[in-house]
Every structure is written in structure tokens, then in C-alpha cells.
Amino acid sequence: MSQEEVKTVREAEITLPYKWTIGPSGLRFFQGLKEKKILGTKCHKCGRVLVPGRKFCPRDFVELFDWVEVKDEGTIRTYAFVNYSFVGQPRNPPYIVAVIDLDGADTGFNHYVMGIDFSDPEKVKDQVKIGMRVKAVWAEKRVGAITDIEYFKPIK
Amino acid sequence: MFKGGFMSEKVAIVGVAQKCGENLMDSVRGLAFEVTKTVMDKVGLTREELDTVVASSSDYWQGMGCSNVFHFDAAAGYLKDSTKAEEDSGLALAYGYMRVRSGHFDTCLVIGITKCSEAPPIATLTNIYNDPFYQRPIGLEEISAAALQANQYMSRYKVSEEVGAEVAVKNLRNALFNPHAHRKMRATVEDVMHSPVMAYPLRELMCCPASDGACALILASEKAAKKFTDDPIWIKGINWRAEPYFMGDRDILENRALKMASQKAYEMAGIKNPLKEIDVAEICEPYAFQELLWYEALGFCSRGEGAKLIKDGVTSMDGELPVNPSGGVLSTNPFCARGAIRAAEAALQLWGKAGERQVPDAETALVHSVHGLAGQLHMVAILGR
């Protein structure tokens, strides 16, 4: 009887359930999205409008109470064209993630930029440029999540 | 701040803040900000003046890689030297102590934070403490490991199950007087013995709950301490040690790592007779029988005599050495935060600010934290005025 060799590796997948708390300021921000509003908080010390609206300013370390609405359009600060896969990826490639400076906000906003022709990967950077203006495309059905904005699309 | 560049052999706790509960409304980030802001305002320390931060959290408990990145700036870390001692804020206390003692930092924020309500059960997350080959497939995790330990203890020293229940009764009742405690009840031995069996002899009320909580401490050098308080609580001794990894390599009744850590801490603090010289002890006892084992390794009594201490009421609120006036971990278990909470509770005792759970005339306190299966890594500190 032949002895089978002992395997050199042991394989397993670990899936773990989590329930993350959004917190009061997050809830207020997401309620805003449901209403097609992008909300930020203004810091009374440094004067910055921080988006998403949040509990405190990390630089001045004070609690923030001044909620303001910023525009749902802005300028692309930078972007990445994702045309590769990885485990746990939130959506199938190709797609573009960008940092967008929304009008009225002093911080960058992370979201997708779509409405781009991906058929020729080499031509993507002709369509998306740093400094380009983009506007939010809202989901028809909004539930109070970051995906209530479907993506940002280029505008003239 | 001062940054005089002088080593400071004396390091003090000058302020504490904590917030715990079953299912706290705010996120890890919000909680971190809250306890940090609270303690800094209490002490009168601005963010600019704060020199360094040592945070303690767990990626697995938080469900986020590099968990400290998420609460970094919420714990005052923006543009600061903020680091992380994982899994146990008792180790964050030790590391913070070393940073201040080195003379490179005059003030240090130590913070521990975990929201168990967000995470998978403790058994799941501690099953993966194990290597994937030998111990994990056997299903060992914190509860079963503590059960092995309790079984061996009961067998070796002819101790009854009810003794474990007595520890739970003591701590859960003590918790009634602690506004920060999560699980608190006027339990009886019968209540505990009737709670569901988790892993014999451990019953539900003998096992730690899953709590949310954050705790922040401010440490200061001797020079800086004077600026913030007239009543600094000095860290007189501190040490921490790890048992070997494999369960089978360890003597889980002797708990040598705890014995050595406490001996070193006592040496530093000049303590020769712990039972007499320590006025109050805050120790981490996630599983009731472990409290008895820790008494023995801490030198409060000899091997096998832990049960006697509890039966004779030595460690009750009106005993010679009250242990866990706060209710301990059996009452409140925001995993990574529990070490810092022990230090906070001990400091409150020495300041005379422990409200209804105050031990009168407390001058010297012992702080202990532990994590790992059957108590693999222990930290011991001695606080005094």
C-alpha cells in the first residue's frame, strides 16, 4: 500500500460576521443622502467644512455642531482606474474611484466616477482628467447609505 | 511639551475616563473621541501639549485591518507620534510608561477600545488565536481553555464548582455600585449554578460578557505631573510576561508568567508581602476560576489556597484585600479596554473618587490584565501615592 504524502499546506476560508455602528453623526449624514443632500460640518476653529459631516475636527479636536449642505458637484482631485480584481472587491471591474473636491467642502470626497467608455483601457485617461468637473448621479431608491449616490459623472 | 530630554523614573497617572455598556450608540471612532476629549478636558491638557499616544485595539474585534488608523485622530493623534499595543490596553499602559520614562515624552495618552457588540463572538475570535494546524481544529478557544484550567484546578485541590460561583457573585454584586459596569446583579450562588453550562464547570454567569467600552488614561512624567494635579498616582512597579504558546507546554495551574510578572512588579515597588501591603486589587478575571488562580500566582496566598481567600471573605469589599470593587471583567468586558479600565479603577480608588465602590484609605493598588487562552499573557502594575 503506498503512503500518500502529507500535504504541505492546510487551507481554509474564514468568514466573519460584523455589525458596525454608524454613530449619530454618520446617521445624520446618511439621512441627508436619502434626501439627496450632501452634508458637512463646519469647524468653528479652523473654519473648514468637513465632508462627510462628522462629530469632531481631528486638527482642532473640538466637537462640531454646525451642519451645512455642500453642492453635489465638484472637481476631480485625483482618480484611479481599477481594471483588476481582488478578494473582497466591492464591485466588478472596470470602474473608477476618485477623490472629488465638492463645491463648498474643504475635504475630499471618495466615490466612483462612471459614465465612461471603458472599451479601450488606454483611452480612459482621455475621458477622465484631474481638474475635471463632475456631478452626482443619485440612486432612484435611496436607503441612507453611501451608495445613495450611484456615482459622479463628468459634466461640461 | 517640556521635552527637557531627561529620563523620568517616576511616571504618574494624572487623569482617567471611561465609557462602557452593552451596545453603545456611537462608533469606535466616536467613542474614542469622547473618552479622549473627556480625560484631556478633565486634566486640562490640550491636544497641542500632548506628546504621544499608545492605543490598544484589535483588528479582528474591530473588523478592520490596521484598526488604529480608524481611531488614530479621534484619539488626538493627528500629526502626533501615536502607536499601538495590540489586544490588551494593559500592554498599552506598559508601553506608554516606557515612553514617558525614557524622557522623550512628558505626557502620554493611553487608550483601549473595543465594541464587542460589533464583532463575532469571543469564542470565534479566540479560536483563531490558535495556529491553523494543531490547536485550532480541536476547537480550543477562550471558554474551553478556561474550562480545562478550571477542571484541573478543581481536581488538584478538591475545590467545588460553587467556589467559582462565589467569585461571580462577589463581582457581579460589586458591579451594582459601579455606574460604568455593564453586567450587574444581586446574584446568589444558586443563580450562578443555574445559569446555562458553557463548558463544564463554567456556567454563563462565570464567563465574561461581551461589552462595548473605551477607557483613556493620561500618563505624565514627574515634572509634567505637577502641572496637572496635586495628587499624581505613581506607577511604582510594572512588568508583563508570556506563557509558552502550546497549551501542552504550560502548567496552567502554576501560571509562571503571572508569577514572574508580579514578582518583578513587586520588586520595583518594594513590596514584600502583597496581602498586607496592597489595599485594593483590580484584576482581569474573564472566567471565574481564573480569579482564584491569579490570587495564587500573585502571591496573595499559596498554591491551592485561592478558594480559601474567597470563602473567608478576604477579597470581599470588607475583607483584608478587596479584589475587583469595580465588578471586574465578569461584569464588564470591552475586550482590549479592560486592562486600562483596571488601571482607571485603581487610580480612582487611590484618589478617593470611587464613589460607592470606594475601599477606605486605599494607598497602594495592584492592577492586572491578561489575554490569550487560559491566561497566556499577563501584565501587573503597582500604583501608589
Add this chain to the structure above:
Amino acid sequence: MVRKVAVVGVGQTVHGKRREVSFPELVHEAVKRALDDANLTIEEIEAVVSGSMPAPMEGVNAPHLYWGDDAAGAVLKPNMRVATCGTTGMSVAQSGYYHVASGMFDVVLAVGAEKQYEGEAQGTMNTVGDAHFSRPFVPGAPGVFAQQSNEYLHRYDVPEEKIRLAAAEVSVRNHLDAFDNPYAHIKIKIKVDDVLNSRIICYPIRLLDVCPQSDGACAIIYASEERARKITDTPAWVKGVAYCGNEYWSSDNDSVENPGTIEVARRAYKMAGITNPLKQLDVAEVYNPFTFQEMMHYECFGFCKPGEAYKLVEEGIVSRSGELPCDPSGGVLSTNPIGATAMVRVVEAALQVTGKAGAHQIPDAETAFSNGLGGANHLISVMILSRTP
């Protein structure tokens, strides 16, 4: 006074695909080499601190209780884990330094390790983003750095091609230098055109702009001044130590003229008495997981003015024969066991100033700079070592 601390021994594994050893065995390899280098026994190590990337990367929680315990000689000794994303290796190195600087210990071992082939690096790293706001948009490490590099390419009044070309030179240089490093993982002889034509991963990052995934471990032994002088004739003195973090919301920080990166260098230089880095540093082991990153670091660290990193490359200033050789070890571009990577920079710095860097020795290197980077540009660290106390 503060206590003087020196590196008295270093060790690293051969980095690469190390499927033939378990994680503890890998760690033990590095620790044994460090002990041999310092001519010390494990009994003489008084405390151990270890770290790696998020524990989920290899699927073992609290690894300091596992491979950071027995295999690192930490049984019945003080043992703690410091884990801070990509800066982990250096956070651990800095923790080792503070263990000794505190006066509590005289001889301390610091260990950084990663066994990347055992898990899912990208998937794990993506969980750094919180689930409510960030995670849907974290594009993996290449995407994060692509955004940053993209910004850099368009920030200054410099033709994109010049920066692109310089980055390609950086790749060629690092990969070639790796041949002279017996521990390096990827060793390839490439030309600039190979880089420019390599597959696009995420514009502007191409395959040859990018670090590999490696298994590997390294260890450093720190000692107090008194013990250091007894242990070795060639201690590497720790002259500058600094660490800094940016805001959690990564888009709130300028990713090109990065506040944390600029601040951390300023603090380390102040501690080490460095006022002119280009002149006073003899070698720099810069944390360079991407070619453009290395160049942005030159600028943030004050090796040149903002926007002018390409000049340092064009003029050969950062090559091995230049005024400030960068990453003569082959850098992160050749070797990247992430939990160890930032510590490997310190190890390489120590090898340089003690004259033990073998084939990639920079002649007469007296003062060496090393740094680590973590998160999506959240965390940065610097350590400066010198031959002179």
C-alpha cells in the same frame, strides 16, 4: 539625559516565497541570525516586541501569542505586539528602542515578519477603510498609490514624461541593486523601456513600478550604551526617531506634500542634528513600494525641492555612486514582506553604518536614514542611525 541606545545585531531571512517553512520557523530563522550577529544567547534577551500586518492577513489572531512567542524567544519574558499597517516594521523597531531607552531593559529584541503567501493581502488591506463610507471606494493598494501618483504627475510644472521616465529609472536601479543583496526577493535586469511597456496595473502605475509580495522576517537587537560597547565593536547608534500620522479621512491630507511625512522628517532630523539631509546623510533606505512614492519621499524628506525629485534621479544623485544613494539594498521594490519591510529598512541602515552591507556597501557610510509608510498614506516613521554615538 536620555539613554543612548544602539543596534548591536541584525538578522533577516532570505525573502521570497518561503513555502517550505511555517511562520514560526521563518521568524526563528531571522532571530537566530540576529543572535549570531550579536554573539548573544536567547537568555540574554530581556524583552521581545514583534509585529506584522493585520492579523487577518495570515488568519491567526494575536500572533504575538503564536509565532511572536516561542519562535522569537519570548517565553516567560515581556512580550508585546505593535501593529501599525505598513509602518509596523519600524513601529516595532521604535518600540524596541523605547524599551531600552526607558531604562527598564538593557537588551531587547524586535521582530517584524510576514508570510504573505499564506493569505489574501489585498483583501485584508482593503478592510482598513470603514464599511460605511470608505470601503466601497478603496481600490486596493495599487489603486491608492495610483491616485497619489496621478496627483503627483499633474501637480507641478514638470512635463509628465520627465517624471514618468525618472520613475522608470528608479525601478531599473532598485531591481539591479537587488543582485548585490543576498536576502532580496526579486532580482531582474531590466531597462527603462521594459518599465514603460510593462502592463498597466492602475494608471499611472505599471507592473514594474510596483513592489512584490514576499514572505520574510527580520530582527534587530537593541542595547543600552553600556551593554552595547561590551557586545560589539560596531554598534549602530540610534540618533533620530520620529513617527507621525495624518487624518483618518485620507482625502483630507495633501497626499503629495504630505503633512505627516514632512513633519516626521523634520522631527527626526532635529533629534539627529541634521540640517542638510543631502549632505549629512550618507545613505537612505527609503520606503518605496512604488517608484513614484520613492520620488515623493525625496521631496517630503527635503532631499530636494517639491517637484524636483526627477532631477535627483536624472543626475544620478540617488544611485549607488551618487551623493545620497537611496535603497542600495534594492528597496521595497525588490522585497516586500510588509510586516518586516519597514524594519528591513532599519536593518539595512545598520548594515551600512557598521560596514557589514557586503556587496551593496556604500563606502564610508556613517549616517543612514530609514523610513516606513503605512495605510493610505496615514502613517509615517523615520529612524536615523549613525556610526558615531
